[in-house]
Every structure is written in structure tokens, then in C-alpha cells.
Amino acid sequence: MAFNETCFPKLIFLISDSSPPPLWTPDIIFKNAKKNDLGLPNDGSLMEVYPSGQVYWSQRIRMTVNCKFHLGRLPWDTQSCGLAVGLHAQVKDEVDLVWKEGEKALPGLELQTMIPDWTIGEEGKANVDVPRQAGVKPEAHVWFVLSRKPESYILHVVNAFFFVVLQYFGWFINPAAVPGRVTLNIIIILIVQKQMTAIDNSIPTVSYPVWLVDFMFGMMILNIGCFCTFVIVNFARQADAYLKKPGRAEGEGHKILGFYKFAAIFKVSAAASSGDACVRGAERAW
Amino acid sequence: MLVQIFAPEKNKVRRELCWYKSFYQDGVPLKYIFNFTTWDLASGVTGMRGAAARALLAAFALAAVPSSAPVPQAGADIAAESMQEAIDRLLTGYNKDTNPTYAIAERATASGACPDPAPGPNKVETQIYVSRLNGLDQVAGSYDIEGFFRLWWHGTRARGQRARGRAGGGVRWRGSAGRLTWRPRARARTSDQRGAWRSTKPAFRSSSS
Numbered sequence: 001m002a003f004n005e006t007c008f009p010k011l012i013f014l015i016s017d018s019s020p021p022p023l024w025t026p027d028i029i030f031k032n033a034k035k036n037d038l039g040l041p042n043d044g045s046l047m048e049v050y051p052s053g054q055v056y057w058s059q060r061i062r063m064t065v066n067c068k069f070h071l072g073r074l075p076w077d078t079q080s081c082g083l084a085v086g087l088h089a090q091v092k093d094e095v096d097l098v099w100k101e102g103e104k105a106l107p108g109l110e111l112q113t114m115i116p117d118w119t120i121g122e123e124g125k126a127n128v129d130v131p132r133q134a135g136v137k138p139e140a141h142v143w144f145v146l147s148r149k150p151e152s153y154i155l156h157v158v159n160a161f162f163f164v165v166l167q168y169f170g171w172f173i174n175p176a177a178v179p180g181r182v183t184l185n186i187i188i189i190l191i192v193q194k195q196m197t198a199i200d201n202s203i204p205t206v207s208y209p210v211w212l213v214d215f216m217f218g219m220m221i222l223n224i225g226c227f228c229t230f231v232i233v234n235f236a237r238q239a240d241a242y243l244k245k246p247g248r249a250e251g252e253g254h255k256i257l258g259f260y261k262f263a264a265i266f267k268v269s270a271a272a273s274s275g276d277a278c279v280r281g282a283e284r285a286w
Numbered sequence: 287m288l289v290q291i292f293a294p295e296k297n298k299v300r301r302e303l304c305w306y307k308s309f310y311q312d313g314v315p316l317k318y319i320f321n322f323t324t325w326d327l328a329s330g331v332t333g334m335r336g337a338a339a340r341a342l343l344a345a346f347a348l349a350a351v352p353s354s355a356p357v358p359q360a361g362a363d364i365a366a367e368s369m370q371e372a373i374d375r376l377l378t379g380y381n382k383d384t385n386p387t388y389a390i391a392e393r394a395t396a397s398g399a400c401p402d403p404a405p406g407p408n409k410v411e412t413q414i415y416v417s418r419l420n421g422l423d424q425v426a427g428s429y430d431i432e433g434f435f436r437l438w439w440h441g442t443r444a445r446g447q448r449a450r451g452r453a454g455g456g457v458r459w460r461g462s463a464g465r466l467t468w469r470p471r472a473r474a475r476t477s478d479q480r481g482a483w484r485s486t487k488p489a490f491r492s493s494s495s
Contacts, residue, residue, distance in 0.1 A: 011372055022373075023441060024382045024389075026410045034428050038435060049376065053441050061414065061435040069424045081429055085412055093407055094387050100413040100438065108416040108433060118422060140412055146422070204425050 013047040015039065015059075021047055023055060026095055031084035031139065035064040071203050074212045075153030078121075082143035091135030098127045098140060105142040117152060121145030153212055156195050160219040163188045167226045178234060185227040192220050386441050393442075411438040 015021050030036050039045040039059035048056040067081035083106075087097055099105045105125040112120055123144040130137045170184050196216045203210065384392065390405040413436045421430030 011369065011376065013373075022377055022382065023380070024385055026385075026437065026439065028412075028435075028437070049441075053443070055437075055439050055441050057437045059435045060433075062430070062432050064421070064428050064430050066427060067422075067429050068427050071424065079424075083414070083431070090385060094385055096407040096409045098409065098411055100411045100436070103413060105412075106414050106416050109419065112416060112419040114418075115420060115422060120419070142414075202425065204427065 010051070011049040013049070015045040015047055021045075021057070023047065023049070025057060026097065027088040027090065028097075029086050029088045030063060030065070031086050032066045032082065033063050034066050037062040069204070071206060071210050072208055074203065074210050075148055075150035075157075076211075077148050079146045079148075080143050081146060082141060084139055084141050086130070086137055086139040090137075091132075092129060092138045093135060095138070097138040099125050099142065105140070106144065109144060115146075117149050119147045119149060121147055153199070156199060157212070157215060160192055160195060160216055163192055164219050164222045164226075167223050170226070170230070175230075175233065175237060181230060182227075185223070185230065189220070189223050189227065192216070192223055196220065380443060386439065386443070389441075389443050408439055408441075412436065 013019075013022060028038075030038075038061050040062075043060035045057065045059035047058075050056075065081070065083055067079065069077075069079050071077055085097065087095055104123065106123055109120060109123060121144065123142060125140070125142040128139045128141050130139050167185060167188050170181050173181050173184075175181070196213075199212060199216060203213075381389075386408040387405045414431070415434040415436065416431060417434070418432035419429065420432075421428070423429070
């Protein structure tokens with residue numbers, strides 16, 4: 001048959017479940033993939049063979065990839081996530097796996113603007129030779145930087161700060177309004193506790209300090225400290241009122257002497273550790 | 287002068303302008319040479335403005351068709367056969383378990399000599415086109431990526447397999463049966479499940495091959 005070669009520049013194979021690739025294909029593995037759906041039957045894949053012998057194989061891929069997050073600077077952290085492509089059986093003497101020269105390893109990555117809370121930065125790539133028992137294995141590594149948009153966590157920080165301020169404003173409420181002040185204190189402590197739980201649930205359990213967790217813990221300590229101070233002040237007020245109670249029998253003093261001394265000692269020690277607004281408030285209440 | 291025409295509904299044109307059936311051979315429009323969209327024989331050509339001029343142009347175009355349009359043979363799909371032939375030639379004696387480097391060595395030793403110089407490693411280039419990146423899960427320490435995994439390499443055994451056919455056409459490889467059936471590919475771009483594709487799978491399946 002006579003025919004025109006120029007009309008047929010390439011052969012195209014559409015690979016499907018019933019028709020595996022008819023040519024040799026490299027045995028690719030994704031080293032840090034948690035789950036990998038490569039070339040699912042219904043996705044199909046495309047293989048093109050050019051007259052020069054060049055083979056192009058494109059497969060649809062859906063993958064869940066491991067990425068270790070370092071959250072020490074949360075919420076002002078940046079992460080580096082990567083992907084490693086390697087060969088399972090072949091060694092570098094037979095097949096050399098590299099990223100496409102002169103092109104990005106992950107084209108299209110810069111177009112991904114739908115990731116909430118994150119900004120995608122530049123990518124880096126490297127072709128690595130990994131020595132193994134069977135020989136040197138070629139691997140292609142790529143990584144990209146993710147910068148967190150801290151807005152959602154900043155809200156927690158600002159809220160926690162204002163709740164502490166609110167807690168301290170409670171000292172301007174009449175000390176006699178015990179139910180109101182206790183309710184205010186407890187509610188604020190519970191709110192901050194809930195915020196801490198939400199943050200804890202949004203990050204993995206880590207052994208290193210995390211800025212946001214430490215900050216929230218500090219806010220919680222201030223809130224609890226304020227509440228404890230009010231409890232002690234209220235106790236001292238009751239002791240004072242009891243001692244000044246008219247008609248108290250003379251011989252009764254020794255019964256509450258220890259109690260009174262404790263209240264007096266607390267007053268002195270509280271004054272000594274001045275500088276704390278809560279303590280100054282306690283003195284005023286006293 | 288050849289007047290190019292546009293016929294958006296070729297079946298309608300076929301039905302109503304049966305006297306133009308020489309335009310078609312085996313259901314394939316050879317050349318669209320006139321604008322039939324305002325041409326309605328059912329309502330009569332007398333109701334049309336410039337009908338005489340149009341008829342003249344049509345007659346002129348008809349005369350131009352046989353010399354300008356290719357004439358395919360009835361019932362034959364030359365393009366598909368050619369591609370099948372090329373694929374058969376490509377895969378004759380092809381062992382897909384042998385990587386390209388070993389294939390060079392095998393071919394050389396078959397002719398009685400070791401390859402000189404020894405073949406180097408076959409370079410496989412890769413790239414991942416990212417169509418979607420989501421599911422950043424800092425608790426699980428993972429992210430989801432969706433796209434196309436691309437590989438390029440050079441297979442010496444596939445070299446020089448030029449063949450004819452229709453550029454841009456597709457062939458569905460059916461293993462050793464070699465049955466080639468073109469059909470449109472559809473893919474649910476946002477599907478996460480394999481089953482989702484089935485709902486978009488086209489009902490049309492060509493049986494002409």
C-alpha cells in the first residue's frame with residue numbers, strides 16, 4: 001500500500017483496564033505516597049509513540065502524600081512538602097529517572113489558589129542517586145513551600161487576650177457580688193479552655209513547644225490566677241467580717257486566731273508580690 | 287472560485303436536498319460548498335430571495351466537488367487499518383519485559399557482537415501536572431494531589447515506525463486481538479470515585495470498524 005507518512009506523525013494508544021500498555025514501561029513507585037491511584041482503569045491513560053522512538057506516557061493520578069508539618073512557629077509557620085518518585089526494580093545503570101529538563105517538575109501547582117489558609121511558594125527539584133543493595137537507584141525529588149495564612153489562628157490569639165483583659169476588669173465589680181464575679185470568671189475560663197481544645201484538635205500531638213499552644217496556656221494561667229486570687233480575697237473578707245463581728249466573746253479569739261493569722265499572712269505576702277493587677281485588686285477588696 | 291458552505295445539520299441537508307446526494311459518499315460529507323441554512327425546498331424555492339443565484343452557485347459548486355474532494359472507498363476505514371498495521375509492525379517481536387537498554391544489547395548480540403560502546407542507561411524523564419492540590423491535613427501530615435503523571439523515554443525498538451493515518455486520531459488497544467475501535471473519551475474532571483466516571487461515559491460506541 002502506498003501512503004503518505006507525513007499524515008501520520010505518531011501512534012496513539014489509549015490504555016484501559018482491558019488493554020495494558022503494549023510497550024515496556026518503567027516501574028514507577030512514589031516513595032512517600034500514603035495512597036496512590038495511578039492510571040485507574042476508568043481514567044485510562046495515553047501512550048504516544050513517535051517515529052523517532054520517543055515514547056510519551058500520560059496517566060491520571062490521584063495521590064495522598066505524606067508531609068511532615070513542623071508547627072513550632074504556628075500560626076506563622078511555613079512548611080515544605082515533597083514528593084519522591086523512584087524505580088522499584090531497575091537500577092541507574094539500566095534506567096535513569098530524572099525530572100523533565102527545562103520544565104517545572106510540578107506544572108500547574110502555581111495555579112492552585114483554592115487551598116484555604118495556605119499560600120503556595122516556589123518549588124525545588126533534584127535528581128538523587130540512592131545506594132541500595134541491588135545498586136544505585138535513581139530518584140526524582142520535588143518539594144514546594146507552603147506559607148500559612150495566620151488569620152484563622154490570629155482570631156484565637158486576640159480573643160484569648162481580650163478575655164484576660166475582661167477577667168481583670170472583673171475586679172472593678174463590687175466584691176460583694178460574689179455570684180456575678182464567679183460566673184464571669186468561670187465562663188471566661190471555659191471559653192478559653194474551649195479555644196485551647198479547638199487548637200489542640202487542629203494540630204497533631206507533638207513533643208516540641210508550639211507557640212500558639214504556649215500562648216493559650218499562658219492566657220489560661222492568667223485567667224485561673226485571677227479567679228484564685230478572688231477566691232482568697234473573698235475568704236479573707238469573710239474572716240475579717242467575722243473578727244469584727246460585734247458581741248463576739250473575748251475568749252473566742254483564740255479559736256479563730258489561726259484563721260485570722262492565715263488571712264493576715266496572705267495579705268502581707270500578696271502585698272509583697274506586688275506588680276500583679278490581681279493582687280492589687282485583692283488589696284482593694286481587702 | 288469555490289464557494290465554501292456551512293451545513294450545521296448534515297442529516298437535514300441530506301434528507302431535504304436529496305438531489306444533492308452526490309455531496310455524500312458513504313455518509314461522509316465531501317465538501318460543504320453552500321450555505322444551506324436558509325435553503326428550504328419544502329417551502330419552495332419561489333419564496334426565497336435570490337434563489338436563482340443560489341441555484342447557480344450550487345450548480346457551480348457541485349461541478350467543483352469531484353475535482354477537489356477526496357473520494358474514500360465505500361465501507362473502508364483506511365486510516366484505522368493503517369494504524370493497526372503500524373501497531374502490528376511496532377509490536378512484532380516486541381518483549382515489553384525487556385527494558386530499552388537490554389533491548390539494544392540483545393539486538394547487538396543477536397548479530398554476533400557485543401554493542402560498542404555499551405548502551406548507557408535509558409533516560410526516563412518525568413513530570414506531574416497538578417490539576418488540583420487540596421486536602422492539606424496537618425493532623426494526619428498529608429496532602430492530596432490530583433493531576434497527570436507524565437513520562438518520556440526513548441525506545442529504540444519503536445524507532446522508524448512511521449505509518450500513515452489521520453493525525454490526531456485515537457486507537458483503543460485491544461491486546462492481541464488487535465481490534466481497533468474509536469470512541470470518544472470522557473472523564474469526570476472532578477470525580478473522586480471511579481464510579482463517577484461511569485455516569486459520564488458516552489453511550490455512543492462506534493461499530494464501524
